[in-house]
Each structure stands twice: as structure tokens, then as C-alpha cells.
Amino acid sequence: MKTAHPSRTAHSPRTARSPRTAHSPRTAHSSRTERPPRTARAVRTPGGLSLRVDVRAFTVVVLLALAALAASVLLIGTGDFPISSSDVLRALVGQGKPGQDFIVRDLRLPRVLVGLLVGACLGLGGALFQSVARNPLGSPDVLGLSQGASAGALVVIVLSSGGATAVTLGALAGGLVTGLAIYFLAWKQGVHGYRLVLVGIGVNAVVTAVNGYLITKADFVDAARAVVWMSGSLNGRDWTQVRPLLVLGAVLLPLVLANARGLRMLEMGDDTAYALGVRVERVRLLLMGSAVLLTAAATAAAGPVSFVALTAPQLARRLTRSPGPNLVPSLCMGAALLVVADWASQRVFGADQLPVGVVTGALGGVYLLWLLVTERRKGRI
Amino acid sequence: MLVDSPPEERAAAAAPPSRRGTRAAGLVLSAAVLVLVALVSIAVGAKELSLAQVWHGLFQDSGTYADVVVGERLSRTVLGLLAGAALGLSGAVLQALTRNPLADPGVLGINAGASAAVVTAITYFGVTSLSGYVWFAFLGAAAVGALVWFLGGSRGATPVRLALAGAAIGAALYGYLQAVMIMDDAALGRMRFWTVGSLASATNATIVQVLPFLLAGTLLALLLARPLNALAMGDDTARALGANLNRTRALAMLAATVLCGAATAACGPIVFVGLMVPHVVRSFTGPDLRWVLPYATVLSPVLLLGADVIGRIVARPAEVQVGVVTAIIGGPVFILLVRRRRTAQL
Numbered sequence: 001m002k003t004a005h006p007s008r009t010a011h012s013p014r015t016a017r018s019p020r021t022a023h024s025p026r027t028a029h030s031s032r033t034e035r036p037p038r039t040a041r042a043v044r045t046p047g048g049l050s051l052r053v054d055v056r057a058f059t060v061v062v063l064l065a066l067a068a069l070a071a072s073v074l075l076i077g078t079g080d081f082p083i084s085s086s087d088v089l090r091a092l093v094g095q096g097k098p099g100q101d102f103i104v105r106d107l108r109l110p111r112v113l114v115g116l117l118v119g120a121c122l123g124l125g126g127a128l129f130q131s132v133a134r135n136p137l138g139s140p141d142v143l144g145l146s147q148g149a150s151a152g153a154l155v156v157i158v159l160s161s162g163g164a165t166a167v168t169l170g171a172l173a174g175g176l177v178t179g180l181a182i183y184f185l186a187w188k189q190g191v192h193g194y195r196l197v198l199v200g201i202g203v204n205a206v207v208t209a210v211n212g213y214l215i216t217k218a219d220f221v222d223a224a225r226a227v228v229w230m231s232g233s234l235n236g237r238d239w240t241q242v243r244p245l246l247v248l249g250a251v252l253l254p255l256v257l258a259n260a261r262g263l264r265m266l267e268m269g270d271d272t273a274y275a276l277g278v279r280v281e282r283v284r285l286l287l288m289g290s291a292v293l294l295t296a297a298a299t300a301a302a303g304p305v306s307f308v309a310l311t312a313p314q315l316a317r318r319l320t321r322s323p324g325p326n327l328v329p330s331l332c333m334g335a336a337l338l339v340v341a342d343w344a345s346q347r348v349f350g351a352d353q354l355p356v357g358v359v360t361g362a363l364g365g366v367y368l369l370w371l372l373v374t375e376r377r378k379g380r381i
Numbered sequence: 382m383l384v385d386s387p388p389e390e391r392a393a394a395a396a397p398p399s400r401r402g403t404r405a406a407g408l409v410l411s412a413a414v415l416v417l418v419a420l421v422s423i424a425v426g427a428k429e430l431s432l433a434q435v436w437h438g439l440f441q442d443s444g445t446y447a448d449v450v451v452g453e454r455l456s457r458t459v460l461g462l463l464a465g466a467a468l469g470l471s472g473a474v475l476q477a478l479t480r481n482p483l484a485d486p487g488v489l490g491i492n493a494g495a496s497a498a499v500v501t502a503i504t505y506f507g508v509t510s511l512s513g514y515v516w517f518a519f520l521g522a523a524a525v526g527a528l529v530w531f532l533g534g535s536r537g538a539t540p541v542r543l544a545l546a547g548a549a550i551g552a553a554l555y556g557y558l559q560a561v562m563i564m565d566d567a568a569l570g571r572m573r574f575w576t577v578g579s580l581a582s583a584t585n586a587t588i589v590q591v592l593p594f595l596l597a598g599t600l601l602a603l604l605l606a607r608p609l610n611a612l613a614m615g616d617d618t619a620r621a622l623g624a625n626l627n628r629t630r631a632l633a634m635l636a637a638t639v640l641c642g643a644a645t646a647a648c649g650p651i652v653f654v655g656l657m658v659p660h661v662v663r664s665f666t667g668p669d670l671r672w673v674l675p676y677a678t679v680l681s682p683v684l685l686l687g688a689d690v691i692g693r694i695v696a697r698p699a700e701v702q703v704g705v706v707t708a709i710i711g712g713p714v715f716i717l718l719v720r721r722r723r724t725a726q727l
Binding site for chain 1: 483487488532540541542544545546547548549550552553555556557559560562563564566569570573574576577578652653701702704705707708709711712713715716719720
């Protein structure tokens with residue numbers, strides 16, 4: 001009765017499923033069958049250099065950046081003391097009324113800059129993660145990085161009731177340790193996308209439980225503070241959060257963009273990428289490390305603002321209609337998304353009533369449902 | 382079932398009579414271990430009791446201090462028994478149903494669905510009794526189960542996709558819980574303990590209120606062993622063997638939902654029990670669900686009560702909630718399973 005044995009087919013999906021569905025995760029970005037005509041143009045310089053420019057992607061980047069800046073101006077003008085957009089612009093260049101100057105440049109500008117930078121970091125980090133994991137759900141929020149950073153911050157809040165700087169450092173350390181742990185636990189003659197994802201989910205479950213435990217250990221005031229921090233908030237952020245993010249971005253962005261080609265090759269599978277001359281593990285380690293740093297720094301600055309890293313790359317990709325990781329569009333989309341979400345939360349619920357993370361979380365929920373409805377038939381999840 | 386076994390082991394799993402005797406004896410042995418762990422669970426805690434005191438409290442209750450402690454710990458232990466069996470069984474059923482070795486009510490987010498529904502019921506609908514919000518737990522568990530199944534690609538689901546779908550929905554629900562706790566201080570005060578998963582608040586009333594659901598779910602799950610065995614062979618073979626696929630799937634989902642929902646409503650979300658135990662069980666029973674399910678029913682409470690005892694010992698006189706302990710034990714097991722080549726190929 002060999003055929004009556006359940007184990008024979010239970011673990012052999014290759015016979016049970018078509019190759020298309022079995023391999024679909026690795027074609028997450030490139031399986032479009034009906035692609036609109038490419039809009040790429042080559043720009044040639046007299047010196048013989050040529051640069052390939054995707055006109056549509058370029059337009060999207062410009063529009064998103066403009067949208068992010070416009071939303072920033074609106075956000076600066078929003079609050080208990082409303083300021084008109086023209087006054088905001090005047091105050092930004094240093095020609096506003098004295099009272100407005102202080103509010104705009106010392107109180108609200110750093111907060112909005114933190115929002116822009118955190119959104120950009122999360123968008124870029126999310127695009128890198130999703131590309132390495134080859135799955136649109138493989139974002140840092142799902143893979144445990146946000147929870148890891150939260151654990152670091154919670155340890156500081158609960159065990160020492162530490163101040164803002166200590167919490168930031170704790171979150172940074174927590175995020176980095178979690179990222180390292182995921183990478184090394186997933187390492188087995190290389191790190192493959194699926195193993196990375198599953199190990200991340202396992203780590204996420206453990207760290208989430210530890211976080212819950214830490215919250216039960218806290219006294220009530222610390223617990224309330226911890227819960228607000230853990231949902232991600234821009235409230236009370238100032239220049240001390242802006243500078244580290246700027247420095248980190250200035251270092252990491254060129255590094256990531258220089259390796260973007262290799263990342264795009266990686267999406268075709270390790271073997272193909274290797275054959276095309278990509279040093280697979282090195283590129284992956286470099287980009288993963290950058291993504292972890294970006295996410296950890298963003299989380300340290302604003303708390304784990306949920307789902308920006310998940311949604312921004314996907315929204316950007318749909319706007320550019322371009323395959324590949326779409327790094328710069330994702331970055332701009334993340335910045336625009338976070339600032340718009342913060343503005344919306346202030347307009348709808350009142351100034352600083354609800355942390356921005358709650359709004360982006362709701363957005364993420366809607367996105368998941370939408371993904372459920374439109375994408376699953378195409379086997380792209 | 383999903384653990385690849387060498388051919389000679391497969392032949393042995395076709396259950397010659399001697400093997401069946403071994404497995405029945407093993408089941409009895411497991412039950413004995415369970416009784417032992419239950420006694421330890423009654424004896425160990427902030428106040429240590431001797432076995433004689435436990436015996437006195439159980440059978441000659443005369444209201445001494447030790448007897449009261451035994452009474453308190455007895456309800457906790459019984460709830461641990463019931464919830465552990467429910468979680469392990471629902472994990473085993475889910476693994477068979479989805480043909481996925483990484484299925485677990487926690488990994489698939491079903492726990493999170495149940496707890497989000499319970500928190501909603503308590504905070505916004507003013508439901509205060511367990512027998513009231515257990516229905517919300519069923520609803521939440523069923524809704525998330527269906528969502529994960531579709532988001533994970535239904536029939537084409539691979540372990541990675543299902544786990545990712547579960548994790549993503551779990552993250553969204555986690556965010557929702559956070560939002561509730563931010564907006565409502567009273568909810569934070571109550572829920573921060575409940576959302577970790579703990580047996581500490583167990584009373585006899587808790588047990589009475591969830592017992593009918595847990596018994597019904599357990600019975601249904603055990604009865605499904607044969608049809609689920611057929612399902613494991615693939616849709617076509619199962620259909621050829623006369624199995625009613627849709628009815629089996631619907632009933633299995635119902636059983637898993639009721640078991641996991643009732644357990645979550647009673648103790649909060651506890652992860653990884655349903656993941657670990659079926660794997661351990663399969664390593665010595667083989668893939669036949671007629672053995673896997675009873676073994677999982679008996680051995681899962683051993684894990685849950687063991688974790689609870691560990692949680693009471695490591696932080697004496699306070700305690701680490703059982704949900705935290707199972708996650709800390711289960712996370713590494715999950716990662717080991719992922720790293721194993723056979724599983725990873727799925």
C-alpha cells in the first residue's frame with residue numbers, strides 16, 4: 001500500500017502545483033505579461049557617455065518629490081496655531097513675522113524634516129527588503145526589524161525610564177541586533193529570499209512576545225509612553241533627530257544606488273545573477289545591511305511607523321510601471337506618504353491626538369485588502 | 382506527514398500490528414507524562430508545595446492555606462490542559478489542511494484575529510463575560526483564517542506565502558491593538574496583560590465557559606483524522622478515494638477556528654504550541670493523522686504546562702507569561718524547521 005501513504009504527495013508540491021505558481025515569488029517584480037511600451041530614453045553626452053533615463057519614472061519621481069514638499073508646507077501650517085501657506089514659505093526663507101518665524105523654523109520644521117527623512121528611509125529600506133525577499137509582503141515591519149527596534153527602545157523605557165536620546169540609541173541597537181540575527185540565522189551557504197522571510201517571521205514572533213512582556217512589567221505611565229512610542233509618532237521631534245538621519249542618508253544612498261544594478265540582476269535568481277557577473281552574497285549583504293541601517297535609524301527617530309515600508313515601494317512601482325526595485329521612486333513615495341499621513345491625522349483627529357503610525361497602519365490594512373482582491377489571482381504574492 | 386521519511390520508515394508507517402501496539406503504549410506513556418506535568422504545575426510556583434500537600438488539597442480539601450493554593454493552581458492547570466490540547470490540535474489540523482509544515486494558529490495570524498476581535502468586543506461593545514466574547518473570537522479567527530488563505534494564494538499557497546500573509550495580517554492587527562490601547566487608557570490597563578497570553582487569570586468560571594466549545598472542537602478534529610489523511614494525498618487522489626474535499630476543508634477549518642478561538646478567548650494569544658507539537662509527534666508516529674491527532678491532544682498540554690511552570694520558576698515570585706515562554710521556545714524551533722532542507726523545499 002505504498003500509494004496510500006500520505007507523506008508521498010504531501011511534501012511534493014512540484015507534482016501538485018504548476019511550476020508557475022510554485023515559482024511565482026521570485027518573479028515578484030517582473031512577471032507582467034502585458035507591459036505598456038517602454039518609455040526609456042538614452043541621454044548621450046558629447047564626450048561619449050550615455051545614460052538610460054526612464055521618462056515615466058523620472059516624471060513620477062519629480063511629481064512625488066513636489067507632492068512631498070507641498071504636503072510639508074501644509075503640515076507646517078497645521079496645528080493649534082494655523083499659519084497660511086504663503087506665510088510658511090515666507091518664514092522658511094527668514095522673512096516671516098517674528099512669532100511665526102519661531103513656530104515655523106524652530107518647532108515645526110524639524111518635525112516635518114524628520115517626517116520626510118523617516119518616510120524616505122522607510123521607503124528605500126522597504127524597496128530593498130522586498131526586492132531581496134522577492135516578495136511584496138517582505139517588508140521590515142513583517143520581518144521583525146520594527147519589533148526588534150521597539151524591543152531596544154522598550155528595554156530603555158521600562159528598565160530605566162530613560163530619556164529621548166537613550167530611547168533612540170536603544171532602538172538603533174535593537175534594530176541592528178535583530179537585523180544581524182535574522183541574517184545569520186538565515187545564512188546557509190548564502191541567504192535565500194524565502195529563508196530570510198521565514199526566519200524574519202520567526203524572529204518577529206519571539207521579539208513581539210518579549211515586547212508584550214516588557215509592557216506588562218512597566219508601571220502604567222511607562223507603559224502608556226511605550227505604547228505611543230511603539231505605534232510611531234512625529235510628536236516632539238527636533239533637530240537632534242534630523243542630523244543623524246541626514247548623515248546616514250548621505251552615506252547610504254550613493255552606496256545603495258551604486259549597487260542597484262546588481263539588485264535588479266538578483267531578482268532574476270541567484271544563479272542567473274551570478275552568471276551575469278554579480279557577486280551575489282556581497283551585494284546582498286551590502287544592500288541588506290543598508291536596509292537594516294535605514295530602517296533602524298528611521299525607527300529610532302520616529303518609532304516603528306508601520307507599513308510605510310510595505311506600501312511605498314508597491315505604490316511607487318505601480319506609478320512608474322517599471323520592473324525592478326524602483327529605489328528612488330520608493331524613497332520619494334515614502335516621504336510623501338508619511339508627511340501626508342501626518343497631515344491627515346492632524347486635520348481629522350486634531351493636533352497630536354493620534355500618532356501618525358496609527359494612520360499609516362490603517363492605510364496598510366486597506367492596502368492588504370486591496371492586494372488580496374486584485375493581486376492574488378496573478379500569483380504575485 | 383510533511384516530514385520526509387526514508388522509504389523503510391514509510392513502509393513501517395503502514396502500521397503492522399506490532400507498530401500499532403507500540404504507538405498505543407506510547408500514547409498511554411504520554412498521558413502518564415501529562416499527569417506528572419500537571420502535578421508539577423500544581424506544586425510549583427511562588428509557594429512550593431510538596432506532593433503530599435498537593436494530594437491533600439486535591440482529595441481531602443480542608444481549607445488550609447496549602448489547599449487554597451492547590452485550588453487556585455488546579456483551575457490554572459486545567460485551563461492549561463484544555464488550551465494546550467486545543468492549540469496543538471488546531472495546529473495539527475491546520476498543517477494537514479494547508480499541507481504546510483509551518484502552519485500554526487500563531488504563524489497564520491488566526492490567534493491575532495481572535496484577540497483583535499476580543500479586544501474590540503470588550504472595548505467597543507462592552508462585552509464583559511467570556512461566554513459573550515468567545516463568539517467574537519470565533520468570528521475574528523474565522524475571518525483571518527479565510528483572509529490568510531486567500532491572500533496566501535489559496536490552492537497555490539506555499540508555506541512562505543501563507544506565513545507571509547499571516548505575518549502581514551498579524552502586523553496590521555497588532556497595529557490596531559496598539560491604536561486601541563493608545564486611545565483608551567482603561568483598555569491599556571486591562572489588555573496589556575491579556576494580549577501576551579497567560580494562564581494566570583484562570584478561574585473555574587473560565588473553564589466552565591469555554592469547556593463546551595473546546596470539547597466540541599476536539600471531538601470534531603479527532604473525527605476528521607481519516608478524511609484529512611485522504612486530503613494529504615493531494616486533491617485528485619483524495620477525490621478518487623471518495624473523500625468530500627470541500628466538506629472536509631470546511632469542517633477542518635471550523636474545528637481549527639473553534640479550538641483556537643476558544644483557547645485565545647480564555648488565555649489570550651499563545652503562539653507556536655500548534656507548530657511544535659505536531660512536528661515532534663510525527664517524528665515517532667509517522668504521518669497518519671489517526672495517531673498524530675490523539676498524540677498532539679495529549680502532548681500539547683505537556684508543552685504548555687511545562688512552559689507555564691518554567692515561566693513561574695524563572696521570575697519568582699513574579700512570573701513570565703506562558704505566551705512569552707512558548708514564543709521564546711517556539712521561535713528557535715520554527716527557525717530550525719525553516720533551515721531544514723526538506724521543509725524549505727516545500
